[in-house]
Amino acid sequence: MLPEQGSQHARHVDTLFMALFWLNVFFFVLVAGLAIYCVYAFKRREGVKTPHITHNLALELIWSVIPTMLVIGVFFWGAAGFLDYSVAPGNSLEIAVTAKKWNWTFTMPDGSVYGKNIQIPVNTNVKFVMTSMDVLHDFYVPAMRVKHDVLPNRYTEVWFNAEKEGTYHLACAEYCGKSHSDMFGSIKAVQPAEYEKWLVDGPPEWATMKPEELGKIAYEAYGCNTCHSVDGTKNTGPTWKGLYGKTEKFSDGTTTVVDEAYIKESINIPGKKVVSGYENQMPAFEGQIKPKLFEGLIAYIKSLK
Amino acid sequence: MADILTSPHAGADVHHGKEIDYIEAKKGIWSWMSTVDHKRLGLMYFWAVVANFIVGGIFALLVRITLLTGNHGDNYFINAETYNRFFTLHGIVMVFLVIIPSVPAALGNFVLPLMLGAKDVAFPRMNLASFWIYIVGWTMAITAICLGMVDTGWTFYTPYSSTTNGPVSLMALAAFTLGFSSIFTGINFIATVHKLRAPGMGWFDMPLFVWSIYSTSLIQVLATPVVGITLVLLTIERAWGIGVFDASKGGDPVLFQHFFWFYSHPAVYIMILPGMAIISEIIPTFSAKTMFGYKAVAYSSVAIALIGFLVWGHHMFPSGQSQLASLVFSFLTFLVAIPSGIKVFNWLATMWRGNIAMDTPMVWAVSFLLLFTIGGLTGIFLGSLSTDIHLHDTYFVVAHFHYVMMGGTITAFLGGVHYWWPKMFGRMYNEGPAKIAAYLYFIGFNVLFLSQFVMGSNGMPRRYYNYLPEFQPWHIASTVGSWIIAAGLFLALGNLLASLRKPKDAPDNPWKGTTLEWQTQSPPIEHNFHDQPVLHRAPYDYRTPVSVDREIH
Known part of the structure; x- marks a missing residue:
């Protein structure tokens, strides 16, 4: 239940x-x-007079x-x-949360930025200070029974203290449009030592992974997948299938062949060149993606022929 | 008003053994479009509500079909944007075009003046104006639907609604216009109750239906202007970019929620009080027993109407309103639950030692009792602060308000339709299919919405297109429930329509009711009564036997 x-x-x-x-x-x-007793016990019989x-x-x-x-x-x-x-206890670990259609971004206490999936230390008070870049969202972690609206131009807070290690689902609970139901994330509670290690070099399995595999993780973690397909379907943003090496036409009429430099620029400052036929909906990611994941993303896009 | 007061005996010709009734009294489409007869207006509202209910119901079925799977991929035949429009339109159509006018405007218009022994409502022309404003608002809403629909949810929350594409302004102005229809009806009923009661009918001799509709009218008149102005502000923000609610323009999105719920919470009582009104008629009549605690039920209606104005903030516990406000709203929310509970106990006490006939209207009334009780009790989870934080904006809330709005109001409305059908159309319907329809509805309803309680308490948020696989069995059950309920509703409608092919065979007082509408012909003559009726018997007084014929002429 x-x-x-x-x-x-x-x-x-x-x-x-x-x-x-x-x-x-x-x-x-x-x-x-x-009610049911009355229906059977006092079933209508003709000529019966009821008490007043x-x-x-x-x-x-x-x-x-x-x-x-x-x-x-x-x-x-x-x-x-x-x-x-x-009210969160004073000694809480503070994580800043930014909600934007349709992704969560977390800024950890050391300044590093993660999309969608983060880790927190177990048995620690963790406070989330939240704001929205566009419409109302709502930060809902069912396992913690906490929920709070995330508003533009205002900061709101939720906090909890995860008692057990585990991965806890995060959902958006305030209707925010097309991909409202895909605006989820995960909060993984781990031992404090593991959390510290994760802050420095990401989860241990990253060490043995190929760049394009890391790129696929980043594709989901930073919410690229809400707007960019990898199978050729047209979505809010251009598809990544066959993107590398293609000649893109921009809304100002110029064109460019997609190479590493262009991809880097488009992730860091998306507004600089907007592909014709699309609106500039994408947030800027400059300085927010760990170098390893950034390289992974480029490798991943290259691999999608 | 002059034309309806002249020639009181105009309908004296005998026809099928009956005098000419209000349906036959005038001929031609114009006689309907320009009518000031409350009975004809009630009938026109009734058919409009039925048509809109079918439209809103089709949107609901489409929502449920979409949710058979929680992983739609990119090429599912109903995409996410279409799904968002379906649930928005289901909400808007059902709230503004069906539930709010269902009981007061359709049945209330028909029955209220008859119950008071009046010839018409106090302002018959205003009543006609109210109907045409409803039609204008309806046309605007349908135009908005045809122009590409809206995807804001029925709550129009800002800043999403200030920024999304689609004819949101037109839809908001449609709701604004429909509000005027509601205000006109409310003013009319208040004046009618104050001024047109039959001689000898004091306030506490009025049927409880009248008390409830009177309380509803008070809320309609006091609360509707607030939502009207809110929707106008939203339209101004969209049209001219004046920042009222949109934070990026310097507005406050939470302000919109306060304004919206300041109306829409009382509107919940605009929707449920008329349902209670009908149940307070059906239960004593079919129990052939006087109403237990008449005054308690009458005062409860007024108490609900008044306290209902002070609880809007319980829709906003996680919204960012202050904790103190949340505490106050939570406390008042519990207080408003008490009068509703009192009514349920009074209805049960009325059935106790009664002489109960389980005819179709009573089957609906007992269904109402069970469904409304679940709806009311599950409200306790949501009024309580710490549990609401978990359940807010999940399927638990969806299930709760459907138990109240559909299980309560729509169930009562269907009971009322079956109760007054012989009076409205002069025909008895076939009892067998009518009862089967009521049972199908009851079963389907619980399959549909009990499963949603389970999903909600497990953390399934509402307005979701895709969902986690663990919820799929419950969603499938819920969708199957929607098919059962649809079967029940179509059977009920078909059965009622089939009765219209028969000759007018209904006796004047088929259920042996004690209120004045049963003291005239079925269907009534154009002027309701030949002479001013005088109260002969207090409502629900069964100390002397009641016959199926009129007792006063």
Whole structure:
């Protein structure tokens, strides 16, 4: 009924959820039971006269006062959990989050920038300070039971403390257009030492991977895939299939043969040359992609013949 | 008003053993288009609502078909943009063109003056104007759909709605125009209830339907202008780039949400109170027993209408509004739940020791009780702050409000249609298929939406085109449910339409009701009653037996 529990907060929310579930079951069985009982027990027979009962003060007080007490109790329970989670503890690790149609970008405390998939240390308070570059988005990590809208021109926060190692799904929960449902990411909680290592040179498996394989990871991690296809389909941006070596025509009328320098420029400063027939929708990635992944991306584009 | 007050005995010719009724009284299309008769206007609204319900329902079926799979690839026959338009149009059509006018404008127009023993509503010409404004708004909405549709969701959240392509302004102005129709109807009903009650009918002798519709009208008049002005501001922002809600122009997107929900939360009560209104008529009539706690139910309607104005912020717990605001809104939300709970217990107490006939309207009413109870109870998860944060914007919310809006209002509306059908058209429908349709609807409804509760609590966000594979079985179940419900609804509609081929055979009071609309012919004569009816029996008073014929003439 509920997703995995990633934090103490999640356990608290679930306790209330289950309490409310049984409260629901109790009242539903009461109402449905009475209704169905009445339908059978007081089935119509001709000539029966019904009692003229207009009201009963005691009964009405009971069914007004008891539910009122119950819901006020629920209010305080829910409010307590909400306030606990509302403000991040002062010692939290701070990660900046930028949302843009339809990708998440994370700036880690050391200034490095990651798209989509990041790692965090386990058993640590992690605070996400979020803003949007365009429309409303919403940062939702179901396993942590946290959710908060991400707004343009404003900073909002969520925080959690992952208790167990594991990969936790991040979803956008505020409708933001065409690829709203593809705007997801993952937050992997690992031991602090592994996290530090990851910050320096990426996950261990990168060491043995070929550049185009790394490029494929970057293609998904930085959200290139939301706009650029690799199978020739026309999307928000030009396809990467057969891109390398092709002559591109730009909106200002000039042309260029796609080579490494052009690809580098287009990733760093996409607005400089806009391919004719497309709008400049792409964020600039200058200084945000680790050199290893950058080389990988170029190798990956070269490999897509 | 003059023309409807003259010649009170004009319909005295006998026809099929009955006098000439309001449908036969005048002939020709113009006599309908220019009518000021509340019954004819109610009927025209009714057919408009039925047609729109079919359109909105088709969009819903298309949404469900799209969601049979969660991994569509690039070449699926319904693409992501089309899917976004489908769920947007489903929402807009169902909220603005179906649910809001369904009970008040269609059934309310027909029944309310009859229940009060009045000849018409207080302002018959304004009633006609209201209908034509509805048609203008409807035309604008349909034009927007044909011009390429909109993809903002029915909530029009900024800044997405200020920046997306498509005829958003036209759609927003359509909703603005429809709001006027709603305000006109509200003003009319308030004046009618205050001034046109039959002699001897005090406030606490009014049928509970009237109390509920009266409360609804208060909200319509007070809240609708706010959404009207909000949608105009949105249009101004789109047309001239004046920053009101769009942050990139210096506006505040959260302000839009406050404005929008300041109307749209009370609008939830505009939608559910009329449903409760119908149930408060059907249950005593088919239990042949007086309403338990009449005053509690009447006051509950008014309390819901008033407290309903103070809870809009519960749609915005994760939006960035202050924590203090969230705490206050959460607390008030729990308080507004109480009057609804009281009503449910009062209906049950009315059935207790009654003499219950499970005719079709009562089958719908009992379905309402069960579905609305689930809808109301699951609201507790969403009113409570910490659980709402997890469930907000997931399928849990989708399931919850469908249990209230469809399981509540639409179920009650269908019950009301079956209840007043003999009065509206003078014919009895076939009970067998009508009941099968109601059972199919009930089963289909639960298959459709119970599965969505499970998905939502597991973290499936709403308005998703692609989704994680683990949710697919639940989505398939949900889609199958939508087919069952569609079968039920088409059977109900076909059965009702089939009855129109028969001669007018309905008795004046087929269900032995106690309210005044049963004290005139089925269908009523053009002027409702020959003479001013005087209250003969308090509503729901079954101390003396009720006959299927009129008791007063």
